[in-house]
Amino acid sequence: MNTILEETKFIMNKYHIKANKSLGQNFLISEEVIQTIIDSSQIEKEDLVIEIGPGLGTLTKHLLEKAGKVICVELDQKMIKILQDRFSLYNNLEILNQDILKVDTKSLIEEEKKKSNWKNIKIVANLPYYITTPIIMKLLEEELPLESITVMIQKEVANRLISIPGEKETGAITYSVYYYAQAEGILEVPPNSFIPEPEVTSKVIKLNIRKQSPLAIEKKEKMFKIIKCAFMQRRKTLLNALVNTKVFSSKEDGIEILKKIGLDTNIRPEKLSLEDYANIAKNIVN
Numbered sequence: 001m002n003t004i005l006e007e008t009k010f011i012m013n014k015y016h017i018k019a020n021k022s023l024g025q026n027f028l029i030s031e032e033v034i035q036t037i038i039d040s041s042q043i044e045k046e047d048l049v050i051e052i053g054p055g056l057g058t059l060t061k062h063l064l065e066k067a068g069k070v071i072c073v074e075l076d077q078k079m080i081k082i083l084q085d086r087f088s089l090y091n092n093l094e095i096l097n098q099d100i101l102k103v104d105t106k107s108l109i110e111e112e113k114k115k116s117n118w119k120n121i122k123i124v125a126n127l128p129y130y131i132t133t134p135i136i137m138k139l140l141e142e143e144l145p146l147e148s149i150t151v152m153i154q155k156e157v158a159n160r161l162i163s164i165p166g167e168k169e170t171g172a173i174t175y176s177v178y179y180y181a182q183a184e185g186i187l188e189v190p191p192n193s194f195i196p197e198p199e200v201t202s203k204v205i206k207l208n209i210r211k212q213s214p215l216a217i218e219k220k221e222k223m224f225k226i227i228k229c230a231f232m233q234r235r236k237t238l239l240n241a242l243v244n245t246k247v248f249s250s251k252e253d254g255i256e257i258l259k260k261i262g263l264d265t266n267i268r269p270e271k272l273s274l275e276d277y278a279n280i281a282k283n284i285v286n
């Protein structure tokens with residue numbers, strides 16, 4: 001018997017919950033997957049954990065046992081009452097009924113650090129898939145003092161995030177993740193590990209936040225803007241993509257820059273290293 005499935009159905013019945021598709025609600029019912037997420041996030045009693053989208057509290061239950069404190073950020077008001085009832089005996093839980101994309105995570109963490117001397121701050125989540133990328137980019141770009149981010153997301157996005165620049169699955173976001181973190185794939189998860197079943201296969205990944213960036217980059221914002229332009233027209237060569245998006249003022253100008261930094265003028269965007277893009281940024285005047 002799957003006790004998590006029974007428990008989930010019981011809670012959903014009791015509180016008259018129907019999974020809200022537009023909020024990306026797919027509740028985990030696999031003991032093995034839950035255990036893998038908990039184990040790979042390596043939570044200790046001295047850690048502060050922020051859980052995004054706790055839903056009915058399936059992961060939260062385990063996080064509360066392991067961590068010093070858990071802050072849950074959940075947008076759906078209906079889930080808040082469930083979490084409050086379910087975990088009323090725990091004194092290490094704080095629930096925020098907010099949209100994670102609007103939470104001032106930096107101030108939230110600063111306040112928590114003033115209150116307690118946390119060893120590590122970790123994010124753990126089975127993310128709502130409709131906003132996977134904005135959530136991950138927010139957490140990375142804000143340069144929060146995080147140790148790791150362990151999340152379940154769509155497999156296809158996961159593979160792009162954990163690939164290394166130059167590999168087959170490389171996309172613009174690969175470079176951002178690579179700059180901020182060392183990423184690892186943990187476990188592929190089939191649709192029948194959730195109710196309701198999502199339409200895609202999922203994957204648990206862990207982003208171990210770098211203490212130091214892999215290379216010193218003078219013009220970081222400019223470089224990431226160039227990377228975005230390069231991947232806007234994926235089937236084109238890098239040269240054409242950057243001419244079309246006006247990063248290079250002309251084809252001749254582009255050829256000159258690529259030659260100067262030792263790149264083939266027919267190279268494709270996904271073949272460049274982070275350093276190559278940093279070099280392009282350095283050689284562009286505006």
Ligand code: SAM
Nearest residue numbers: 026027028053054055074075076099100126128
């Ligand atoms: N953690 C639960 C589990 O594993 O069973 C639920 C995961 S479900 C995939 C995603 C959760 O994120 C839902 O509870 C949903 O209501 C919540 N959510 C959706 N959009 C959100 C947002 N913008 N901010 C915070 N939570 C959100």
